[in-house]
Amino acid sequence: MRNVYFDICSIPLYVLILWTCYFRRITKDHASRVFIRMNVVSLVCAVLDIAMEFVVNPLPLSGGRVALGTAISFSYLLLRNATLVLYLIYVYAATRTEYRIRSPRARFMIWAPNAVVVALLLINFVRPLVFSVTAEEGYARGPLMPLVYAIAALYGIVGGWYCLRSKKYLPAGKWIALISVYVLTFIAVFVQLFAPVLLVEMFSTALGLLMIMLLVMRPEESIDASVGIASWKSYQTDLQNILRTGQPVQIAVVQVLNADEIRSYIGEDDYAAFIRSAADGFEEVLGGEKIDVTMYYERPGAFYLILEDMGVDVPALVPRMVKAAREKMGAYAGKGIRFDPRFCVIRCPEDLKEYQDIVNLGHRLSKLGVQGQEVFLASELIGSKDYAVTNHMDEILHRAITEGTLVMYYQPIYNMREEKFRSAEALARIDDPKYGLISPGLFIPAAESAGLILPMGDIILELVFRFISEHDLARLGLSFIEINLSVAQCLQADLVATVKALQDKYGVSPSQVNFEVTETIFDNLSTTMDKNLRELASLGYSFSLDDYGVGYSNIQRLRTLPLDIIKIDKSMVDDMFTEDGEVIIKNTVRMMKGIHKELIVEGVETKEAIEAVNALSCDFIQGFYYSKPLPEAQFLRFIEQNNGIAARQ
Ligand code: C2E
Ligand code: MG
Ligand code: MG
Numbered sequence: 001m002r003n004v005y006f007d008i009c010s011i012p013l014y015v016l017i018l019w020t021c022y023f024r025r026i027t028k029d030h031a032s033r034v035f036i037r038m039n040v041v042s043l044v045c046a047v048l049d050i051a052m053e054f055v056v057n058p059l060p061l062s063g064g065r066v067a068l069g070t071a072i073s074f075s076y077l078l079l080r081n082a083t084l085v086l087y088l089i090y091v092y093a094a095t096r097t098e099y100r101i102r103s104p105r106a107r108f109m110i111w112a113p114n115a116v117v118v119a120l121l122l123i124n125f126v127r128p129l130v131f132s133v134t135a136e137e138g139y140a141r142g143p144l145m146p147l148v149y150a151i152a153a154l155y156g157i158v159g160g161w162y163c164l165r166s167k168k169y170l171p172a173g174k175w176i177a178l179i180s181v182y183v184l185t186f187i188a189v190f191v192q193l194f195a196p197v198l199l200v201e202m203f204s205t206a207l208g209l210l211m212i213m214l215l216v217m218r219p220e221e222s223i224d225a226s227v228g229i230a231s232w233k234s235y236q237t238d239l240q241n242i243l244r245t246g247q248p249v250q251i252a253v254v255q256v257l258n259a260d261e262i263r264s265y266i267g268e269d270d271y272a273a274f275i276r277s278a279a280d281g282f283e284e285v286l287g288g289e290k291i292d293v294t295m296y297y298e299r300p301g302a303f304y305l306i307l308e309d310m311g312v313d314v315p316a317l318v319p320r321m322v323k324a325a326r327e328k329m330g331a332y333a334g335k336g337i338r339f340d341p342r343f344c345v346i347r348c349p350e351d352l353k354e355y356q357d358i359v360n361l362g363h364r365l366s367k368l369g370v371q372g373q374e375v376f377l378a379s380e381l382i383g384s385k386d387y388a389v390t391n392h393m394d395e396i397l398h399r400a401i402t403e404g405t406l407v408m409y410y411q412p413i414y415n416m417r418e419e420k421f422r423s424a425e426a427l428a429r430i431d432d433p434k435y436g437l438i439s440p441g442l443f444i445p446a447a448e449s450a451g452l453i454l455p456m457g458d459i460i461l462e463l464v465f466r467f468i469s470e471h472d473l474a475r476l477g478l479s480f481i482e483i484n485l486s487v488a489q490c491l492q493a494d495l496v497a498t499v500k501a502l503q504d505k506y507g508v509s510p511s512q513v514n515f516e517v518t519e520t521i522f523d524n525l526s527t528t529m530d531k532n533l534r535e536l537a538s539l540g541y542s543f544s545l546d547d548y549g550v551g552y553s554n555i556q557r558l559r560t561l562p563l564d565i566i567k568i569d570k571s572m573v574d575d576m577f578t579e580d581g582e583v584i585i586k587n588t589v590r591m592m593k594g595i596h597k598e599l600i601v602e603g604v605e606t607k608e609a610i611e612a613v614n615a616l617s618c619d620f621i622q623g624f625y626y627s628k629p630l631p632e633a634q635f636l637r638f639i640e641q642n643n644g645i646a647a648r649q
Contacts, residue, residue, distance in 0.1 A: 001057045002196070006203035007049045013206035014043035017213050024223065030292055031093035032217065038086040039209055041079050046202040048076040053199075056138040069133035074121055077130065077148060081117045083205070084155035085110060091159050091178055094216060095166040099247040099308055113151045120144055149189070156182050169241050177215035181208030224297050226272045229279055235296035235304050236359075242306070243348065243355055251346040252305040252314050253362040254282075258340045259301020261550075264523065266337065271300075274332055278339065279303065281325030285317055302362065314345045315375045322374065342366060346378040357391075364390040367442055386442065389435050393446045396438065400430045400447075401455050407431050408463045409629035410481070412638060413600060413622040416614060420643050423514070425482040425622060426464045427629045428456075448486060457489040461502055468513070469506035471636065477643040482514045482544060487524050490517060495532045500539070510540030514565065518546045522557050530561075537562040544600070548572075548588070555591065566592050567622075570603025576612055589616045 017039050021032065055061075055069045088110065092098040101110055124130045129144040163179040170178070188204035222234040242249055256262070256278070263271040279295060282303070286293050291312055296304040307314065326339055344365050352358050361368075361378060368386050369376045381387050389396065400406045408426050415422040430438040447453045464483050473479070489495060503510065515536065521529060533543065544565035545558065549572035558566075568588065575581030592599055601613050604623030613621055627638055640647050 010203040010206040095169040177211045184208040229297040232298035250307040254303040256301030277328035278325040281328040343375040351378040410635040411629035465502040465506045516546040
């Protein structure tokens with residue numbers, strides 16, 4: 001009897017590998033699925049190998065045992081050869097070059113030698129050329145067994161050669177693990193050739209696969225543990241590999257536009273479950289269509305789906321994917337959470353072929369394209385001005401700070417009772433010599449993340465204070481100008497000193513300035529910020545809370561700061577004509593009035609909306625209905641005309 005102890009030891013190893021794969025959720029991408037299949041087949045082979053020893057011993061064999069032994073040997077050889085094919089496919093998948101074996105011709109080449117083995121094994125039932133199981137001799141190798149080994153060796157040589165060739169696609173550790181399976185199998189076959197009683201083949205394969213499990217499939221690198229989806233880091237590596245090989249792929253980028261908001265509302269744990277349900281929804285639709293896709297997740301709210309099939313019409317699937325995701329996250333909808341994704345499909349290398357360009361487009365997606373549209377093709381975004389602007393933001397910001405390209409526009413704010421324009425909001429723009437007029441929606445967040453918002457904020461303050469000093473607000477009928485302050489400015493230790501210096505320099509009265517802050521300051525409340533706001537308030541500056549209704553601020557927090565005016569966001573106005581929306585805005589107005597706040601309704605565009613807002617007895621309206629933000633001279637003319645003031649000579 002041969003020594004089956006190695007085979008027996010291999011079984012727990014295979015079970016361990018499989019269990020780890022499932023436990024660590026390394027089951028999602030194509031390479032992992034091939035790897036798992038290979039482990040399952042190898043496990044079955046090991047079991048068959050052990051069973052065989054008990055079936056064909058002791059001699060002579062009964063008729064039943066001969067039949068069983070024949071069946072087991074047949075299955076073993078069949079499956080054992082299949083593992084070699086699977087491993088070859090795995091090598092292609094792990095190096096992300098599987099597209100090379102997608103064509104029918106390549107598939108034929110891959111499977112043809114294996115088909116010869118299958119044919120030989122079938123013929124073996126009639127003429128025992130590969131092996132025989134007889135009552136007297138038990139198991140014996142036939143004259144064509146060397147051919148089966150030769151075919152196995154062929155797979156080994158091709159796979160080993162491909163590993164050597166693909167060295168550049170993988171880090172050294174991973175590459176060594178991949179090739180080690182071949183080396184270990186080679187050693188095992190060698191051992192078995194000279195010591196046929198030692199059945200070490202399945203054990204050495206298990207060792208090789210274990211090495212892959214440990215070195216190639218490191219989930220801490222490749223999986224985002226909180227959600228169990230391939231990580232941003234593995235997206236980066238895979239994308240780089242794909243681009244290096246030139247394989248055509250489609251990348252669907254999904255940005256959850258309101259990710260930060262949702263996360264701060266439902267908390268980290270629920271948020272992870274929320275993201276999982278979105279991913280499940282996407283997978284359900286793509287899986288249902290039998291589309292081979294690898295999904296990656298980047299915090300806080302981006303998905304990247306890489307599809308190797310260029311024929312899939314991703315935009316056509318998006319509505320169903322979003323619907324399925326929303327269904328999966330049904331529980332959150334009850335909490336008032338709305339899932340607001342934006343998709344972009346990038347065809348590589350057709351649309352973009354540089355790694356950094358692809359990454360940048362994904363990151364800037366929320367800033368590109370028109371609001372309200374769910375799916376974009378990269379090709380339509382790339383031609384847009386916004387794309388050129390976001391790609392050259394560094395130089396644009398640099399010019400804004402050093403060359404004076406920052407300009408202020410002013411949007412009139414209408415007083416409903418007096419039927420006059422009584423204030424205005426200062427809104428920054430960059431008038432770039434290369435890219436023209438750039439909207440703050442693009443450059444303010446960029447300046448914030450580039451750490452340039454403070455110098456930019458200082459320039460804005462200076463420009464507005466100067467504007468106030470140069471024009472007699474009282475003559476124009478204006479009480480004050482509103483200036484947006486970003487969180488970073490509110491946190492700045494010398495904010496009060498800066499404002500005071502400007503006040504003295506330009507002889508501006510604090511009552512002529514109102515600072516707008518957003519609800520995000522509630523998340524950053526610190527002693528510095530608190531002190532800044534209170535000191536400015538005590539100097540006589542007033543404050544507005546901007547964009548009310550976008551976030552989740554509660555009335556209690558709102559009362560902790562010296563806020564005089566609440567600006568109701570456009571989104572609330574847009575919802576006003578729905579049943580719920582009407583109730584919300586009505587009650588918001590009543591509540592704010594109750595705690596003696598003045599109200600500005602922002603983003604009113606139509607006559608219909610004006611009338612509806614009027615019925616709410618709001619104090620002020622700011623919106624395109626009256627005027628868009630205007631450049632200085634135009635603004636002054638507008639106010640003179642509409643407030644009935646004689647133009648200055
Ligand atoms: P915001 O402070 O809420 O400013 C109001 C925005 O709504 C402005 O966009 C204005 O043009 C727009 N708007 C006003 N009425 C309507 C309307 O009827 N319909 C529509 N569709 N839009 C309307 P803008 O100028 O593009 O500014 C966007 C945001 O950029 C501002 O939102 C503010 O958060 C930020 N921002 C602008 N200027 C500055 C600044 O000087 N400093 C800072 N920190 N942020 C600024
Ligand atoms: Mg504002
Ligand atoms: Mg606003």
